[in-house]
Amino acid sequence: MGKTTLCLKVYESLKDKMTIAGFVTKELRKDGRRVGFRLIDLSSGREEWLARVGEGRVKVGKYAVNIEGFERFLDSVNTDADLIIIDEVGPMELKSEKFVRLVEGLMDKEKLLFTIHLRSKHWLLERIRKEFRVYVIDETNRDKVAEEITEVFEG
Secondary structure (H helix, E strand, O other): OOHHHHHHHHHHHHOOOOOEEEEEEEEEEEOOEEEEEEEEEOOOOOEEEEEEEOOOOOEEOOEEEOHHHHHHHHHOOOOOOOEEEEEEEOOOHHHOHHHHHHHHHHOOOOOEEEEEOOOOOOHHHHHHHHHOOOOOOOOOOHHHHHHHHHHHHHO
């Protein structure tokens, strides 16, 4: 759908105008197939595995979720910024209670950009849907939506 691409476009448009913190989640592909996801801290560039295809203690579909690594990663994510980007609040991330508490604690901040799954059911996602403007994006509208979101945060 382009959620990460949208986040990166907003980040690139605003990074010289305000402080931005948080992270994006990039999919990793091998031979054209998605094999996992890596987290990238927008402040430091630090990376950590979120999930890989395979067996593990915590699974979402075919992916083993790296809860311990994810929570260590969260410990160093800066949340003191003008804009916080969290890509994404999704089924893998929501397996971590530390992540749920982090996002819940951020929700009173003025400038937040979350990406979420359209159909995922979790009380935190329901709260985000009720309290925030939600855009449904696809490859045809994500650039226009990124521009609109950038204008909202600039203004």
